Amino acid sequence: MPVIPDNHFLTDYSQKLQELIFFSHPVQDNDQQIVSISQEISPVDLLVFLTMLKPKNQVSFYCENQRKQEAVVAIGAIKSLEVKNENGHGGNGDNRFIQCEHFIEENKDNIIFEDNIDSQKIPYFFSSFNFLEHSSDNYQAFPQAKIFIPHLQLVKKANNYLVIVNTYHGKNSPELNLIKQYLKQDFSQNILHYYHRFHHDQSYPSSYTLERSDYHYFTDKVNHSLKAIASDKLTKIVVAHALEIKLEENFNIIKSLTNLRDNHPDCYIFCVGNEKEEFFLGASPERLLSIQDRQLVTDALAGSAPRGKSDYDDSLLGENLLNSEKEKREHQFVSDYIFEQLSVMGLNPKRASLQLLKLSNIQHLWTPIYAEIIGECNPLEIVARLHPTPAVAGIPIDVACAEIENYENFDRSLYAAPIGWLDTNGNCEFIVGIRSALIQGNRARLYAGAGIVAGSKPEQELTEIELKFQALLQALV
Known part of the structure; x- marks a missing residue:
């Protein structure tokens, strides 16, 4: 033994x-x-x-x-x-x-x-x-x-x-x-x-060293993407960025997850670990697919704004988000894509009304989509149909993925990808691995992305990903 x-x-x-x-x-x-x-x-x-x-x-x-x-x-x-x-x-x-x-x-x-x-x-x-x-x-x-x-x-x-x-x-x-x-x-x-x-027997490191940020590279990618959109090569693309940090000692995975759980009670808190003690963890607001007793639910989640410091400011930011033509256009790409993919599979989906999903430090445009599964249908077949959605890739999907592969200077790994479980009777729960980080000993690579469409402004998109990074920077120890 x-x-x-x-x-x-x-x-x-x-x-x-x-x-x-x-x-x-x-x-x-x-x-x-x-x-x-x-x-x-x-x-x-x-x-x-x-x-x-x-x-x-x-x-x-x-x-x-x-x-x-x-x-x-x-x-x-x-x-x-x-x-x-x-x-x-x-x-x-x-x-x-x-x-x-x-x-x-x-x-x-x-x-x-x-x-x-x-x-x-x-x-x-x-x-x-x-x-x-x-x-x-x-x-x-x-x-x-x-x-x-x-x-x-x-x-x-x-x-x-x-x-x-x-x-x-x-x-x-x-x-x-x-x-x-x-x-x-x-x-x-x-x-x-x-x-x-x-x-009672743990001590936690409190400061980190920024290994790499390259924010200028992110804005360059946004400008490159806007040119591709202007030339009709793309309608939308999600530009992701990686922030690399280092501690003097190894990250404490359990304490970091506890912080994420305390800070983001409305999100899926997740962690996947391999045999080498490397971990991919995060707080994702996005459900890719849930099936329970043949009832399917998925989320169209795209379009973002910060939370307000007061109730009035928060309400105003939410209303502006709901009325933003640029943000609604980005969201509609995602909602239509998911709806069409489920329709092609003969699942007869139904859409709820457009609404706000308010999280601790950010709010999103959100459309829940439902369907009833009739007959035989493997959940992984649906996952394969849905991944990647325009919320994490772009439109057209194949062109956007090729651009991502050619122009991102890091491997996305499990970032923005399906993570989940299945039972032996067709039920499942899959989330999208966003607001996430790859932890390897005392090093962490944090991931965040922004959807780029016509009218996007590089400085605003940079502000959005910095906001998303904060969810992890405030939790990882």
């Missing part, structure tokens, strides 16, 4: 669970069935759960939406698929999504549920996709696509908390019975003990 890395925060309880779940698996073959066991527990902070039970060098996934009272944590990969560089620019022919569809089909009937709960509606497949289907970067923290079934997960819905362990141990094996015993212990009390030890 491999030795668990030394961690003075680990209790005997959490260390034993780590040994049983992650480091004591029997040799298995591709056809061996996964045994899934679950246990309801008392309410617990999912970030403390993640800190307590994630060993080093294990993949992880965290996503929480406080407004919906839903959250999920997944740790370790009992089975996974990685898709390396491909050719193309998303859309219907994006082979990454097809390969991940096949992974789900091959494995969804290979899980044995050892309980009486509605196991078919528990997220079992966790996935992330890079913005482009291929990359020219020499090093990538995350592959073009990854999907995995976790060793361990925690699912929160309202006040219900469910711990799930997926294992290759046989149904009557001593190891499986021992895992069940540990899960039936007072799980929350064990985590509460750990929580107090953790929060």
Whole structure:
């Protein structure tokens, strides 16, 4: 059995669970069935759960939406698929999504549920996709696509908390019975003990060094894009920018996520981690796709303005946004594209009225779009149709993606790309990885973008991305 890395925060309880779940698996073959066991527990902070039970060098996934009272944590990969560089620019022919569809089909009937709960509606497949289907970067923290079934997960819905362990141990094996015993212990009390030890024994760095900003490069890209729009090469393009910062010591991922959660209660707080302890995290306001009981919801989110310092100023800024021809035109591109893609798939979508989505430091034009799924429809097929939307790429999509690839001097990685989970019964939740950062030890690359259309002004677009960077600069520690 491999030795668990030394961690003075680990209790005997959490260390034993780590040994049983992650480091004591029997040799298995591709056809061996996964045994899934679950246990309801008392309410617990999912970030403390993640800190307590994630060993080093294990993949992880965290996503929480406080407004919906839903959250999920997944740790370790009992089975996974990685898709390396491909050719193309998303859309219907994006082979990454097809390969991940096949992974789900091959494995969804290979899980044995050892309980009486509605196991078919528990997220079992966790996935992330890079913005482009291929990359020219020499090093990538995350592959073009990854999907995995976790060793361990925690699912929160309202006040219900469910711990799930997926294992290759046989149904009557001593190891499986021992895992069940540990899960039936007072799980929350064990985590509460750990929580107090953790929060009284941490120190956090407070200042950072700006490694690279290159804001002049951003305004140059905006001017280049405006020329392409004036020549009718493009109607819209999203120009992204990367801000690179450095600390004297490593970033504290859990504390940074806690800050994001406290600062942005209306956003999806998310974090994807790889085996090298590199993390992609953020606070995204944008849902790409949600399907629950065959009811589909997606967001058209484009057009931005700051929040006001007073109620009057805030209302005035919101009204100006709702009446801005330039911002409404940018938003309409996104809304029409999503509507058309769903219509092509025969989903008969319906649009809600245009409204404001007010977040802590920014407000957006927002149109929720709904549809009912009738017949067979794989969620990843819809994700492939929708990604990338004009909200994160441009119009026409292929031309905009080619411009992004040619003129951005950094790899977008998971920025503005689909991140989410699926269950074994057609339900899913995918967000768009915006307002985000890639953390590698003591270095961070922060991402932000602005939609450029005819009438855009470089200095105003620069102000917009600086505002978006603030959400992360105020949270990362």
